[in-house]
Amino acid sequence: MLAPWPVALPLVAAAFLAGLGDKLPRRLADAIAIGAAAITALCCALLLAGPPVVYWFGGIQPRSGTAIGIDFAIDANGAGLAVLSSLLILAALFFSLKYFDKPAHMFQVLLLVFLAGLCGFSLTGDLFDLFVFFEVMSAAAFGLCAYKSREVGPLQGAINFAVTNTAGAFITLSGIALLYSRTGALNLSHMHRMIAGHDDSLVLAAAALVCTGFLVKAAIVPFQFWLADAHAAAPTPACIVFSGAMVEAGLYAVARLQGALFGLPQLRTPLLAAGVATCLVGAVMCFAQRHLKRLLAFSTIAHAGVILCGIAVLEPGGLSGAGLYVVGHGLVKAALFLCAGMLLHRLQSIDELALHGRGREVPWVGVLFALGGLLLAGAPPTAMFFGDGAIHHALEAHPIARFAVTVASIATGAAVLRACGRIFLGLGPREPDAPGGGEQDEEPETEAAPIPWSMWVPAAFLLALAIGSAWLPREHAGSAAARMLDAHSWATQVLDRAQPAMPSPPPEEPLAKGLAHAALTVGLAIALALLTLFRKRLPEILRGPVRAVWNPLAGSLRALHTGAVGDQVAWLTLGVAALGASLVFS
Amino acid sequence: MKARLVLFGIGALGFAAVWFAGARKLDPMGSYHGAYGEILNAVSVPERHSTNVVSAVNFDYRGLDTLGEEFILYISVVAVAAILRKQKDEEEEDEDEAPTQLREAPDSDAVRLFGVGLVPVTVIFGLYMISHGSVSPGGGFQGGVVLATVPLVVYLCAGAKTYLRIAPPALAKGGEGLGAAGYALIGCLGVLAGKKFLENVVPLGTPGEAWSAGTITLLNLTVGVAVGTGFVELISSFVEELLRKAEK
Amino acid sequence: MIAPLQWLLFLLLAVTGPAVVLTREPVAQAVTVSFYGIVLALVFFLHQAPDVALSQIVVGAVALPLMILLAVAKVKRKEASRK
Amino acid sequence: MLGHLPYALAAWLILWGLYGIVTSRNLIHLVICLAVLQTSTYLILLAIGYKAGAVAPIYADMPAGTVAVDPVVQALMLTDIVVEATVVALLLAIAVQAHERGGSLDPARLCALKG
Structure with a gap:
């Protein structure tokens, strides 16, 4: 009975606020927005706690195995993503209370519709409906990104974001059409029954096209170029949902479609390759940034690569690891973005070098930031730690992917800790203010002011949740992942109204092994951060070779990120072609 | 630019190859035989009393899609208004700028007469489309856009002031929220x-x-209201500063 | 079986689509895209999709070109006031 | 083979749309190219749901049981058209605003302006 509310409630609240928002007292409008998001979170949490449900809208049940209406097919993974999204939106709503000088109910409206889109996207069991909610989410996200419409940066970022994502979405839609012509159905489970065992070139080409739009949203190499431009320029409260839930939603769609619809083992190799490339590109680019939000944005790319590697092995172990990783990463990354937002609010800058030592004014932000950095590198206890362990375990047979995943954890953790050391402890020499490669400081949204409770409480709350997420029932996640990949059992539940038994969870990695691994990555991340900060004190014989490798590597990668939308769409075309060719012509 | 074109060229060739490999397995155009459509064609008149099956699909069997679609439209209009809005302080700066031409009523009686004749026809046509969405081609979306052209005709034939009188921004905004919320309600x-x-x-x-x-029919109505007012608001967002001047 | 008129319209689409892309001047493009929209609507109408054809006419042939012209007009106003 | 030409036409339009975006020097032009890219999806859907000799799925003046074309693809196309119109409107607004703030409609120059 709860199923429709995560979509309906935020939408009604949004329409109400947009229609009447400027006539209502500001407090009341804020309360409505926050209340709607909180109730949505509650509904999703109840759905998460229950068994998998199938809800047919309009009461239109399938007839003799043919789905006619639209269903929500809700399992722990989808409901979990919806809970995460509503928590992040809640944090964003709180954070934005004092973030804008002017009343921002339009911002709240955009956030609420974004939430409805995310919820519908994670719960639906219908392929075209998935596309519709994808577009709801996208349209709201474009608006959020361009919200600071007085600066060129956000507008330019929004253009790149909107053009690449829309182009990707239409390619997805053409793939959906091709699948529809083969199956005569739009329900995922129904379609699965029609294509099971017939994976000819039509299905493979369509799978590549359908995945493209979601991979663009997930910022997987070579579709990642738009992300940093958009995430770095969007208002901070929007960033936390973009990085914490929207990117992950793209990956969720890939996993869900593979599990419930395609069941194509051929996807493993191209997805793993893309995951590895994403880890490495994200890690290098993240480490090379000095603009804090850009740094965090590129770290999101690296982590998206890690999650994709977990999904790409197409086994319950990797998938459940990816699920846990998404939860932990979303909470930690959101808290880090909020810390960056507080720095911008208090110190009016977000440039790592310019902020050298100035963070001492706000030590508590530093504590939160450092904690976030450690957790991002894989320190226990978070769901991210357990997810990381499970992904490593699942990647046993793929040493290159294991290496890439480790590099991503170390480099992103080190980048955050380096920034933390420089800003809050004043470590390292003051760098000459060289005109940094294409990053400009950001215009703050408010006058410099003390940090209000509505900003630091959400950040602390999210970190506390991240630590609490370590105690999520991992067997539940494991069996939900096994279930997600079992298209047959989905189909019997959706089309035949059977309630199949939950499969047993995959074996877990021994805790000691995970702890040893975490000690290694966190230790290396701290060491790397310190080495970078104090590199001037190292002998030249060590610095020379490192510079000889690093400078051309980072330089050439940076040169590819031109920020021109034409380049990004050219890469997109190449990416679709590569993905499609690797499936069809292998 | 050259590197970009080379990149795109390779991608385009690959895309064409993948597409060709997939599409040649499709049934040729004209041989549709999917079960989904056949069932809907058979059941929608007896079950829903809707002789326009497309309407029955959009607003009933796949009604959730249209809820999403409605909010895509809604949120885009909200976002356009938020992006193009001008801050108070900037407007005062703009006062010094070169005067932009305000659209006054045209001198020609013929144009005005044409407008007067066009408006009722358009209104009736739009309303007919919205209300007969479940019977014949058309529906809330198409009728809504048709209705939205009425203020536009007024703007062109009678000037910005009259436009503001028949389509005040508050009304458009309220109507939009009402239409969108109405679908969900x-x-x-x-x-x-x-x-x-x-x-x-x-x-x-x-x-x-x-x-x-x-x-x-009810959903068609809400969509008609939302789409009609939504398009009016879109147009108003683009000519906002002209309307502001007319208000003064 | 597909009638010659349908082939003719498909051919017209194959030509006008690129023509819209290659018209680099937005105002001229508003005209070509409007024509393209009408051809599309005709295709829909001929293929038994009157609902879609109506939508395509109101969006592709009216609303879309109108929005382009509004956008161009706003840009031109700004440029005029800058001078 | 002739029956497959509409699918080829769709690919043709997708590639032209992408080409237009890749080479565009004017954001308004770029947005319209995106709209052209989208029209290809209408064509695929139309071609897939068409049945030779069948009528439109509107039973106002027809006996029940008359063979009609697929109503589902038409419903999808309607949604698709609305999505197109709104995304285009949103992108045009962003483009206009970018011109207002950055003084140019050329994506390359806006990029340089951003720094």
Whole structure:
């Protein structure tokens, strides 16, 4: 009975606020927005706690195995993503209370519709409906990104974001059409029954096209170029949902479609390759940034690569690891973005070098930031730690992917800790203010002011949740992942109204092994951060070779990120072609 | 630019190859035989009393898609207004700028007469389309856009001031919220009746008549309101500064 | 079986689509895209999709070109006031 | 083979749309190219749901049981058209605003302006 509310409630609240928002007292409008998001979170949490449900809208049940209406097919993974999204939106709503000088109910409206889109996207069991909610989410996200419409940066970022994502979405839609012509159905489970065992070139080409739009949203190499431009320029409260839930939603769609619809083992190799490339590109680019939000944005790319590697092995172990990783990463990354937002609010800058030592004014932000950095590198206890362990375990047979995943954890953790050391402890020499490669400081949204409770409480709350997420029932996640990949059992539940038994969870990695691994990555991340900060004190014989490798590597990668939308769409075309060719012509 | 074109060229060739490999396995155009469409064509008149099957699909069998679609439109209009809005302090700066030409009523009587004649025809046509969505081609979306052209005709034939009189911004905004929320609230009717969200719980009426097909007609109406006011607001957002001057 | 008129319209689409892309001047493009929209609507109408054809006419042939012209007009106003 | 030409036409339009975006020097032009890219999806859907000799799925003046073309693809196309119109409107607004703030409609120059 709860199923429709995560979509309906935020939408009604949004329409109400947009229609009447400027006539209502500001407090009341804020309360409505926050209340709607909180109730949505509650509904999703109840759905998460229950068994998998199938809800047919309009009461239109399938007839003799043919789905006619639209269903929500809700399992722990989808409901979990919806809970995460509503928590992040809640944090964003709180954070934005004092973030804008002017009343921002339009911002709240955009956030609420974004939430409805995310919820519908994670719960639906219908392929075209998935596309519709994808577009709801996208349209709201474009608006959020361009919200600071007085600066060129956000507008330019929004253009790149909107053009690449829309182009990707239409390619997805053409793939959906091709699948529809083969199956005569739009329900995922129904379609699965029609294509099971017939994976000819039509299905493979369509799978590549359908995945493209979601991979663009997930910022997987070579579709990642738009992300940093958009995430770095969007208002901070929007960033936390973009990085914490929207990117992950793209990956969720890939996993869900593979599990419930395609069941194509051929996807493993191209997805793993893309995951590895994403880890490495994200890690290098993240480490090379000095603009804090850009740094965090590129770290999101690296982590998206890690999650994709977990999904790409197409086994319950990797998938459940990816699920846990998404939860932990979303909470930690959101808290880090909020810390960056507080720095911008208090110190009016977000440039790592310019902020050298100035963070001492706000030590508590530093504590939160450092904690976030450690957790991002894989320190226990978070769901991210357990997810990381499970992904490593699942990647046993793929040493290159294991290496890439480790590099991503170390480099992103080190980048955050380096920034933390420089800003809050004043470590390292003051760098000459060289005109940094294409990053400009950001215009703050408010006058410099003390940090209000509505900003630091959400950040602390999210970190506390991240630590609490370590105690999520991992067997539940494991069996939900096994279930997600079992298209047959989905189909019997959706089309035949059977309630199949939950499969047993995959074996877990021994805790000691995970702890040893975490000690290694966190230790290396701290060491790397310190080495970078104090590199001037190292002998030249060590610095020379490192510079000889690093400078051309980072330089050439940076040169590819031109920020021109034409380049990004050219890469997109190449990416679709590569993905499609690797499936069809292998 | 050259490197970009080379990149795109390779990608385009690959895309064409993948597409060709996939599409040659499709049935040729004209040989559709999917079960989904056949069932819907067979059941929508007896079950929903809607002689326009496309409407029945959009507003009933796949009504959730249209809820999403409605909010895509809605949120885009909200976002456009938020992006193009001007801050108070900037407007004062703009006062010094070169005067932009305000659209006054045209001198020609012929144009005015044409407008006067066009408006009622458009209104009737739009309303007909919205109300007969479950019977014949057309519906809330198409009718809504047709209705939205009325203020535009007024703007062109009678000037910005008259435009503001018939399409005041507050009304457009309120109508939009009402239309969008209305769709979701009609969806809730099903839940109130103890059934599922978006269930068609309103009496169905006679097939072929305007007010048949239960919620399909009601939903068409809300979409008509939302789309009509939404397009008016879109247009207003683009000519905002001209309208502001007319207000003064 | 597909009638010659349908082939003719498909051919017209194959030509006008690139023509819209290659018209680099937005105002001229508003005209070509409007024509393209009408051809599309005709295709829909001929293939038994009157609902879609109506939508395509109101969006592709009216609303879309109108929005382009509004956008161009706003840009031109700004440029005029800058001078 | 002739029956497959509409699918080839769709690919043709997708590639032209992408080409237009890749080479565009004017954001308004770029947005319209995106709209052209989208029209290809209408064509695929139309071609897939068409049945030779069948009528439109509107039973106002027809006996029940008359063979009609697929109503589902038409419903999808309607949604698709609305999505197109709104995304285009949103992008045009962003483009206009970018011109207002950055003084140019050329994506390359806006990029340089951003720094």
